[in-house]
Amino acid sequence: MKTNSGSGPQTKRRAVLPDDACPECGNPMREKKGRLTLPVNGEEIVVAGSPHLNCPKCDEVVLRFDDARKLRQRALEIYRQTYGLLSAEEIRSIRERFWLTQAELARLLRLGANTISRWEAGRNVQTASMDMLLRVIRDLPGSLDYLRTYAA
Ligand SMILES: [Zn+2]
Incomplete structure (x- = not known):
């Protein structure tokens, strides 16, 4: 091809x-x-x-x-x-709910700096396991603080 x-x-x-x-x-x-x-x-x-x-x-x-x-x-x-994944808009709304920039969320999830902006623009799609992690951030209070303790 x-x-x-x-x-x-x-x-x-x-x-x-x-x-x-x-x-x-x-x-x-x-x-x-x-x-x-x-x-x-x-x-x-x-x-x-x-x-x-x-x-x-x-x-x-x-x-x-x-x-x-x-x-x-x-x-x-x-x-x-x-995989029943979150939509691009849902990812943005989770990020904004916690006042995170795209770069900050990427760092917490140990992703490349531009990954979140690609997801939110629909140019790329998250894996099923990353989707699960986003849901944990959204639904489990304290999970963001937990990720922050491990952030580089
Ligand atoms: Zn030919």
Whole structure:
């Protein structure tokens, strides 16, 4: 599977081939909808009905920028539903209830500095175990103080 985002190493080749040409064999590619998989937090998520370009000759799959964006959005939704995770808005509201910045919450959970902002923007999704920890912070008084005693 290739992501055809209009930039990067494929730019030179695209200038030579027509827009719908397969990057592998040069055959015209066809519009298709079908099952594609995308890893979310290390797990392969199957997304049915994903629009993409397919080569009828060599079966190469190419995602246009918008295809890739939709696939990722859908895969995150499926992952969130599968594990019954808190929504992006719920994470923000838990954080704000305790007057924490995104960076402070990240530090308490020993996450990378930008992780919380990615969750709250819906660009990424928390693992099921991190989701549980967020619920503990929300529901168990004193848990935040406990985390603070271990914070770096
Ligand atoms: Zn091909």
